[in-house]
Amino acid sequence: MSKNYRILDLIRRSRTPLENHLIDGLIDGRVSRREFVRHGSLLGLSLPLLGRIGMAAGFGAAPSLARAAGAAGATIRVGSSVPAAAIDPVTIADAGGLLVMQQVAEFLCVDGTDLVLKPALAESWSPNTDGTVWTFKLRKGVKFHSGGEMKADDVAASIDRLADPANSSNALSVFTGILQKGNTKKVDDYTVEFHLDAPNGNFPYMVSSDNYNAVIIPASYKGDYEKSFDGTGPFKIEKYTPKVGASFVRNDDYWGDKALPDRTEFTFFTDIQPQILALQGGQIDIINQMPVLAGVAVLNDPNVDIISLKSSAHQQLHMHCDEGPTKDARVRRAIALCLDREKLAAGLMKGRAALGNDSPFAAVYPSTDTSVPQRKQDIAQAKQLMEAAGLAQGFKMTLTTERYLEIPEYAQLIQNWVKEIGIELELNILDQGAYYGDAVFGKSNWLDSAMGITDYGHRGVPNVYLAAPLKSDGTWNAAHFKNKDYDQLAASYIGALDLEAQKADAGKIQKLLLEETPVIFGYFYDYLTATAKGVAGVQPTAMSQLFLEKASKA
Amino acid sequence: MVFLGGQVLPGNVGRAILGPFADQRAVDALNHSLGVDRPLLVQYGSWIWNFLHGDMGTSYVFRAPVAPFVVDALGNSMKLALIAFVLVVPIGILGGVVAALNLNRPLDRIISLGGLSVTVLPEFVTGIILILIFGVWLRWLPIAAAWPKGAGFFTQIYYLILPSLPLFLVLFGYIARMARSGMIEALDSDYTRTAVLKGLPWRTVIWRHVLRNALLPTITVIATQTGYLIGGLVVIETLFRYQGIGSLIFTAARGKDFPMLEAGILTIGIVYAVATLVADFLYSVLNPRIRLGAEQ
Numbered sequence: 130m131s132k133n134y135r136i137l138d139l140i141r142r143s144r145t146p147l148e149n150h151l152i153d154g155l156i157d158g159r160v161s162r163r164e165f166v167r168h169g170s171l172l173g174l175s176l177p178l179l180g181r182i183g184m185a186a187g188f189g190a191a192p193s194l195a196r197a198a199g200a201a202g203a204t205i206r207v208g209s210s211v212p213a214a215a216i217d218p219v220t221i222a223d224a225g226g227l228l229v230m231q232q233v234a235e236f237l238c239v240d241g242t243d244l245v246l247k248p249a250l251a252e253s254w255s256p257n258t259d260g261t262v263w264t265f266k267l268r269k270g271v272k273f274h275s276g277g278e279m280k281a282d283d284v285a286a287s288i289d290r291l292a293d294p295a296n297s298s299n300a301l302s303v304f305t306g307i308l309q310k311g312n313t314k315k316v317d318d319y320t321v322e323f324h325l326d327a328p329n330g331n332f333p334y335m336v337s338s339d340n341y342n343a344v345i346i347p348a349s350y351k352g353d354y355e356k357s358f359d360g361t362g363p364f365k366i367e368k369y370t371p372k373v374g375a376s377f378v379r380n381d382d383y384w385g386d387k388a389l390p391d392r393t394e395f396t397f398f399t400d401i402q403p404q405i406l407a408l409q410g411g412q413i414d415i416i417n418q419m420p421v422l423a424g425v426a427v428l429n430d431p432n433v434d435i436i437s438l439k440s441s442a443h444q445q446l447h448m449h450c451d452e453g454p455t456k457d458a459r460v461r462r463a464i465a466l467c468l469d470r471e472k473l474a475a476g477l478m479k480g481r482a483a484l485g486n487d488s489p490f491a492a493v494y495p496s497t498d499t500s501v502p503q504r505k506q507d508i509a510q511a512k513q514l515m516e517a518a519g520l521a522q523g524f525k526m527t528l529t530t531e532r533y534l535e536i537p538e539y540a541q542l543i544q545n546w547v548k549e550i551g552i553e554l555e556l557n558i559l560d561q562g563a564y565y566g567d568a569v570f571g572k573s574n575w576l577d578s579a580m581g582i583t584d585y586g587h588r589g590v591p592n593v594y595l596a597a598p599l600k601s602d603g604t605w606n607a608a609h610f611k612n613k614d615y616d617q618l619a620a621s622y623i624g625a626l627d628l629e630a631q632k633a634d635a636g637k638i639q640k641l642l643l644e645e646t647p648v649i650f651g652y653f654y655d656y657l658t659a660t661a662k663g664v665a666g667v668q669p670t671a672m673s674q675l676f677l678e679k680a681s682k683a
Numbered sequence: 684m685v686f687l688g689g690q691v692l693p694g695n696v697g698r699a700i701l702g703p704f705a706d707q708r709a710v711d712a713l714n715h716s717l718g719v720d721r722p723l724l725v726q727y728g729s730w731i732w733n734f735l736h737g738d739m740g741t742s743y744v745f746r747a748p749v750a751p752f753v754v755d756a757l758g759n760s761m762k763l764a765l766i767a768f769v770l771v772v773p774i775g776i777l778g779g780v781v782a783a784l785n786l787n788r789p790l791d792r793i794i795s796l797g798g799l800s801v802t803v804l805p806e807f808v809t810g811i812i813l814i815l816i817f818g819v820w821l822r823w824l825p826i827a828a829a830w831p832k833g834a835g836f837f838t839q840i841y842y843l844i845l846p847s848l849p850l851f852l853v854l855f856g857y858i859a860r861m862a863r864s865g866m867i868e869a870l871d872s873d874y875t876r877t878a879v880l881k882g883l884p885w886r887t888v889i890w891r892h893v894l895r896n897a898l899l900p901t902i903t904v905i906a907t908q909t910g911y912l913i914g915g916l917v918v919i920e921t922l923f924r925y926q927g928i929g930s931l932i933f934t935a936a937r938g939k940d941f942p943m944l945e946a947g948i949l950t951i952g953i954v955y956a957v958a959t960l961v962a963d964f965l966y967s968v969l970n971p972r973i974r975l976g977a978e979q
Contacts, residue, residue: 372926372934565698568707
């Protein structure tokens with residue numbers, strides 16, 4: 130299709146230099162259509178506008194986001210894990226709890242199934258020239274379930290509450306070094322500014338559904354969320370019984386399209402097997418989150434549909450860079466070269482995973498530099514590296530990890546592979562609580578073990594993975610990796626506002642981490658949601674959220 | 684003991700609630716607001732003081748009073764245990780009696796061997812097989828034990844049949860074997876021979892002389908199984924999504940929710956003591972020799 134420069138020029142007139150740079154990238158072919166949509170949404174360009182630009186640049190109509198509307202009035206029944214603690218936007222930290230909270234409360238923007246940011250309570254957002262101040266324009270006429278209108282005060286209070294170190298906030302680790310208490314400022318009733326500690330090109334993700342604590346609730350909130358379950362969402366609470374379940378009804382005052390289902394019912398399960406049996410037995414319609422190993426039985430069941438989302442969730446295999454045989458980067462590379470990643474993705478993860486290349490840059494991220502060669506199994510090269518390191522005869526060491534998902538099986542595979550280069554791994558597989566311990570250096574098997582495997586959940590942008598587990602002063606730096614060049618590159622990536630600058634930094638980081646290999650990223654696994662046949666319009670996110678306002682049953 | 688045992692486990696309450704990836708300052712703030720950063724003795728003292736005043740405390744994790752959780756869970760556990768009892772005790776005893784009366788004949792072999800084989804199968808195996816048969820294929824019985832809100836007595840029983848079946852299978856062989864060996868011993872005894880020789884009808888001999896003596900050890904066994912049936916069903920409760928006291932204690936221990944853990948364990952202790960007391964009482968009803976001085 131030909132490009133329509135007249136329309137493009139018209140659009141470009143009212144855009145910022147940063148936005149125009151992205152549009153140029155699309156026209157010149159430096160940025161793909163998918164990357165354009167995702168990064169454009171991050172900069173605050175609306176989806177219809179992104180579609181218009183795409184059309185004018187000769188890419189044809191954007192795929193319609195609207196789905197065929199199903200029948201209204203259904204009761205949708207969901208199986209999910211038990212909320213592990215009291216439901217409170219400030220402290221919540223588990224999948225079961227954040228799922229319940231997200232049914233009633235909403236975010237400024239939503240990191241959707243395609244990892245593209247979509248407006249929710251904020252209609253638009255934009256950075257200043259260096260990315261230190263982000264301005265969010267709020268939607269007007271949004272009502273809380275308790276009656277009041279959502280305004281800038283509520284947004285400022287909700288985010289401030291999370292950035293306050295005195296508040297037991299689970300989101301404090303997201304905001305540390307990025308946004309301090311008091312720096313979320315109301316401009317007028319419908320405009321909020323976030324004044325950041327340092328430039329940040331991915332900030333909107335920190336106040337999107339990607340930061341699951343960041344729901345907007347009334348400024349007057351004082352704790353005890355289970356008393357009110359107040360929010361602005363398409364559903365209102367009907368009943369919540371801790372450890373048992375929750376039900377919700379349609380919110381007829383909702384600002385957007387009214388929800389299709391009359392009701393939704395959530396049933397809590399402590400284990401995945403009973404959920405699978407309940408789905409097969411017709412007692413629930415949806416399993417929100419199904420680990421691939423446990424779900425093998427239904428992956429090919431003709432009565433079950435699987436919604437598979439590409440995600441950045443992964444298991445990190447760290448190796449101490451400051452002591453023992455893995456102090457030598459050649460040994461760490463040798464270990465990484467033993468892994469047969471294709472086998473991991475196809476066998477262990479049943480094809481529901483993408484290959485990892487020993488950096489947090491998963492294929493799902495638009496900023497990932499895909500020209501960096503993929504590391505493959507190469508035992509001969511691994512043996513050479515061991516010899517060069519003076520360890521041709523091999524050595525013994527312990528791999529400490531947690532009993533969670535497929536991690537024990539993953540550890541066994543690694544144990545077998547490294548035998549070929551003479552490394553004898555003893556596995557020490559612990560209960561999750563024992564593995565994480567107090568989660569501070571000196572009091573945690575996770576942070577103190579010479580070699581360990583740790584589960585990391587999905588993030589819409591790699592910022593968190595780049596900082597806490599890998600920066601010299603990172604609080605989750607289990608590999609004890611200290612590298613000034615890396616720290617600078619990570620800071621530069623995090624501050625970069627435009628996609629090409631991010632890509633350039635990403636490429637450098639990817640190459641540095643391949644050379645140093647403090648952490649092995651073997652694979653990034655898909656997020657699976659199972660639904661009974663005939664259930665449509667279900668929209669999960671890889672953060673364990675589930676949007677049901679368009680759900681229907683045949 | 685529970686209190687101290689919990690303290691030596693790694694991790695702390697704030698960390699358990701906020702997860703390994705939370706900021707340490709947030710964890711400290713939460714621990715402070717829950718009061719778990721106070722000295723152990725102070726925490727223990729305040730817990731005991733409140734408990735003696737009828738206050739089981741507030742759950743650290745759910746930030747709500749513990750008592751309703753424990754009462755609900757205990758009620759659920761007792762319902763399930765009761766149904767399992769009602770099924771297994773008569774059928775188990777009957778099985779044992781029939782086996783003993785047909786000693787070494789095929790029927791005895793079937794009951795003894797069959798009972799033993801299902802007893803050694805763990806309940807998560809039999810549970811899954813039963814769910815697959817009755818819940819998924821035949822769809823006769825509901826898979827989750829949690830009945831809908833406001834369900835009546837019979838609906839509740841209907842929901843509890845499937846979860847009680849694996850318990851039945853675990854206990855049947857055990858009870859039948861005890862009843863069988865008790866019967867064999869009693870049938871072999873002098874008083875039975877005397878009763879038969881003095882011309883009593885066979886039915887009367889069995890009812891009044893044999894069964895009464897044969898059941899004594901069986902009752903002890905049943906009483907000791909009460910603790911298991913009330914507090915030890917974590918696997919069944921998980922499988923059938925049933926909120927009993929076993930899983931309540933299990934999750935409380937994992938989440939370091941001490942007020943919940945302590946209240947749960949004390950409750951099970953009390954139930955166990957009461958069950959043993961009832962067994963002793965039944966014992967005395969069946970066996971005149973231990974009605975202490977009652978005849979004098």
